[in-house]
Amino acid sequence: MFKRILGDRSGNFGMMTALLLVPIIGTAGLALDISDALLVKTTLQGAADAAAIAAVAENSAGVSEAMQMSSDGPLTAAIADATKIFVAQAGSGMGYELVSTDVQVVKTGSELKAVFSYKAKVPTTLARVLGQDAVTVSGTAEAVFQTQTFRDFYLLLDNTPSMGVGATPADVARMVNNTSDQCAFACHIVKDGTEDKNSYYNLAKRLGVTIRIDVVAKATAALMDTAKSMRKSANQYRMAVYTFGEKAEDTKLLEVASLTENLDAVQTKAAKIGLMSIPKQGYDNDQQTDFDRALKNIGTLVGAAGTGVSAGSPEKVVFFVSDGVGDAYKPSSCTKRTTGGRCQEPIDIVECTALKAKGYRIAVLYTTYLPLPTNNWYNDWIKPFQAEIPKRMEACASPGLYFEVSPSEGITNAMNALFKKIVSMPRLTS
Structure with a gap:
């Protein structure tokens, strides 16, 4: 068993x-x-x-x-x-x-x-x-x-013709109602050094219309007062100001004020920033807003990013102000449809990404691109991607450094708020 x-x-x-x-x-x-x-x-x-x-x-x-x-x-x-x-x-x-x-x-x-x-x-x-x-x-x-972080600010201000739009809906309406073609843009026409007295730029002045670039220039000048009030030493913040150029015949990164701790001098120069001029309507197929080139060129000027612990090793901040719509010759790399190589698109963030990879911080102030329902060009080319513009602008910015200012808000207050956010933001190191 x-x-x-x-x-x-x-x-x-x-x-x-x-x-x-x-x-x-x-x-x-x-x-x-x-x-x-x-x-x-x-x-x-x-x-x-x-x-x-x-x-x-x-x-x-x-x-x-x-x-x-x-x-x-x-x-x-x-x-x-x-x-x-x-x-x-x-x-x-x-x-x-x-x-x-x-x-x-x-x-x-x-x-x-x-x-x-x-x-x-x-x-x-x-x-x-x-x-x-x-x-x-x-x-x-x-x-x-x-407690005293040293920073260099490089202000890149979009002064291309699209920034000649009225600053508020009321300004836009006034231009539309007083132009035979219902144009909301105050085109600044200067040919051979001679100002066209009949251009919409001068019409805007006669009508008392405020255009977007004028408000940006005023806000940039006012920003210097904020920076002076917040700095703990005279050399804590240095500023440089650039635009996309003085005239369409020579579009390039234009130095309005070189990098300096003399913020009073920067303020004086910034207040004089004006709208880029064109020699005639439709010049160069209106391709004056080349974000890729401007951001790439800023990168060659800024130099190596520092830690901010001393005046000899300042952090580098690109302070970018724009309505976010690129208009340049990009026949092969445009993110939207083109016409004859002309590329109209919400900002392509390739160069933004490259700057951030170098250690720069990018602060973006998006001046809302206003809908222009009476404008056929806007309806055909811009309206289809209108909703993408703020998303692309935010993607260009460093985390937490994006601000959209609508026409009913003050650009001066928005620039000051964004600046204060930059200088007060602690860094998470791990």
């Missing part, structure tokens, strides 16, 4: 299944538990990032404390703020046990650095059959703020 029992093989499948069931369930459960742990880590990492950035934000208690310190050291107010932010962002009832947190916010010279680290345990479910009661997750977030 004993031999028969030893030789009996019936029921093997059931026994093997029973033996393998534990590791199978444990392995499957571990995968699910790890997935849950990753979700918890994502939540906690986001909370840590928010805490680190908040600790050294320009208007934070930590920065205020640092400004009053005569020497380096920890910032107790910032540490307390970071902890509160982390707790608020992390939430509760997420199915984890917070094991530990550590916050260090220290002032070293002109740099404030916040480091927030955390560790938590996420209880397991099915993986417990393998003896795994919890999965540990941890992470660190760092943010840096320069």
Whole structure:
């Protein structure tokens, strides 16, 4: 009988299944538990990032404390703020046990650095059959703020003929109602150095119509006052101003003001920026808005991007103001249909991407391209991609540095707001 029992093989499948069931369930459960742990880590990492950035934000208690310190050291107010932010962002009832947190916010010279680290345990479910009661997750977030970050600003202002449109819907309507062809553009016609007194540019002046480029010039000049009021030393911010050219016969990157810390001189020159002139209607098939060339040429002027920690290593910021519609000769690389090689398109972001890859930050102020329903050219060529213009302009900008200003808003206020955002934004370093 004993031999028969030893030789009996019936029921093997059931026994093997029973033996393998534990590791199978444990392995499957571990995968699910790890997935849950990753979700918890994502939540906690986001909370840590928010805490680190908040600790050294320009208007934070930590920065205020640092400004009053005569020497380096920890910032107790910032540490307390970071902890509160982390707790608020992390939430509760997420199915984890917070094991530990550590916050260090220290002032070293002109740099404030916040480091927030955390560790938590996420209880397991099915993986417990393998003896795994919890999965540990941890992470660190760092943010840096320069109490005196040095920056060079290169303002690239679109002054091409499309910026001769009325600055507001009321200005557009006034031009349309006072021109035989219902034209909303104040074309600036200058031939052989002689101003055409009958051009729509002069008509706009007689009618008291404000055109877009005039508002941009005024806003750029006013921006210098903002920069002067916010800088902590005379050489903290340097400015240079460029346009797309003075006249259509010689379109090129035109230096209005070279890079300098003398913002009063930049202000005087910027206030005189005018609309690009054309020798006649339809000159060069209206191909004067070459964004690719302008942005590429700016890249050759800017030089290597610095860290901002000293006047000898300034950050580089391209401050780009435009209505976002390119009009240039691009017979093969245009993103939209062409006519005779003429390319009308929302800005192609290839050169924007190249600048950002060099370490430059791009701040974009999009002056909303106004619909012109009475204009056949607009209806045929621009209206089909009107909705894409702001999306492309935002894609050109560095994260967080895009601003659209509608006709009913003030371009001066918009430029100031974007500038303030640039100079107050802490950098997340990890």
